[in-house]
Amino acid sequence: MAGDGTVSADPWREAELAGFLLPDQQAHIHERGWLKMLAPRAAGGAELPLPEVVRLEEAIAATDGSLGWVVTLCAGAGWFAGFLPPALARDIMAMPGACLAGSGAPTGFADIDGDDFLITGRWDYASGAPMASHFTLNAVLRERGEVLRDGHGKPRIRAFVVPARQVAREASWQAIGMRASASHAYRIDGARVPASHGFTIDAAHATADGPLYRFPFMALAYVTLAANLLGMAGHFVALAGDLVAARRQHGTGVPLIEVPTVAARLARTREELAADRAALYAALDSAWAAVVRHTVPDEVLLQRVSLQLVDTCRRAVDGLYPYCGLQAAREDAAINRVWRDFHTATQHALLLPD
The missing domain is CATH 1.20.140.10 (Butyryl-CoA Dehydrogenase, subunit A, domain 3)
Known part of the structure; x- marks a missing residue:
């Protein structure tokens, strides 16, 4: 660092100007296994104790904000593997460059179609979108065009994981900061998703043992x-x-x-x-x-x-x-x-x- 506070050949400045984490930065993330640190060991993850993970995320964010945010949000989505059917979780985590990005807002619909769901909608702020192999989302359930409701009359919402090949990314991230987080929107237009790709984020529905999923x-x-x-x-x-x-x-x-x-x-x-x-x-x-x-x-x-x-x-x-x-x-x-x-x-x- 120069004495005036500027940085020469700063890779994080380069990532900011590019609008995404650079290939060598992405490779470093995968080499360190950061995106799998909350995934179950049985699925190929590290399943680290949460206090260890949080301290590591603080240190990563102190290096660069976008880096820390992408690692935290995508590793957090990797935690969802503990709520998926074990075989599906293993298949996802075994993929080279496995990375789950997503959004928690229920801004789409999942229409029941036999044993599958047809998912349509648009979701904002998927940090790490360019490097995602899968996207997670929340969708309102419908059957025959009617919104399904719970016992309190509220729309029923279910979480899903969808392969990136079924997702259209939209380059919508225009914030003043966190530019390299590439927190873009994504859209799905009638993608057929097996019911096994739906999951519930609750300890009672965890499919992996261990305190991390409680x-x-x-x-x-x-x-x-x-x-x-x-x-x-x-x-x-x-x-x-x-x-x-x-x-x-x-x-x-x-x-x-x-x-x-x-x-x-x-x-x-x-x-x-x-x-x-x-x-x-x-x-x-x-x-x-x-x-x-x-x-x-x-x-x-x-x-x-x-x-x-x-x-x-x-x-x-x-x-x-x-x-x-x-x-x-x-x-x-x-x-x-x-x-x-x-x-x-x-x-x-x-x-x-x-």
């Missing part, structure tokens, strides 16, 4: 997303510290890092991030231990500490940004990319502030 889905989503924001925020704070150390206060010429209020803000930011990081992992480790013991984890606590951490990350990034100077506003500066990635990622629907 862990509550929403709690998993909160902690993995929070870890990504933490990784990006930590990266931003480190880069901001370098810029603050290189700047001088206007009018006095005193190094900005020696101005008491600035030094105190930087120290307080680091302390608050460390404290909330410790709280997140304490809650996660406790929840994991509970699931291992076949007891119920504290999902409310996991959601609360995750959102508290995200709020602290927001305040950390926004509080230090003004001290970084115009360098931080340059689009080709590493800190600017981290800033844009961070603020794009915080727009995820689950991360809305109270």
